């Protein structure tokens with residue numbers, strides 16, 4: 001029997017990787033933060049944040065970010081992207097809202113009293129988050145740089161920036177990560 005007489009069986013082809021889950025993104029940032037050579041390769045600048053773009057799993061967008069003392073993001077969300085981040089060095093503080101806010105159709109929201117959350121993320125500690133997660137991340141240290149690893153999926157999320165005055169959250173602008181970085 002010649003090879004050409006074998007029947008041709010169609011094999012379903014996967015054209016793209018399945019979307020990564022938040023747990024997979026958290027696993028990625030944890031493993032990446034353990035790469036001491038990579039972490040040490042990030043240039044640190046006392047004047048501002050520094051970053052290196054990484055290849056995240058499943059087509060996600062990933063970043064290694066250096067935070068000088070006293071720097072932070074301000075309040076923002078990542079629209080329809082899920083994500084994870086984890087501290088590799090130093091300590092980051094995350095202030096977040098334990099509520100899923102409506103994505104569109106509002107400019108100010110008065111927040112309930114019990115939805116503020118604060119996490120201190122020391123080296124090896126991080127978190128995953130779902131869509132519409134609203135937070136701010138800062139390095140509250142007076143002297144020590146912090147370094148963290150971040151991953152988002154889908155990549156290039158919109159970022160909505162908010163100002164916070166007491167209980168009132170106000171949408172200020174929508175940015176793409178190029179603007180944000």
Ligand SMILES: [Fe+2]
Nearest residue numbers: 076077078135
């Ligand atoms: Fe964020």
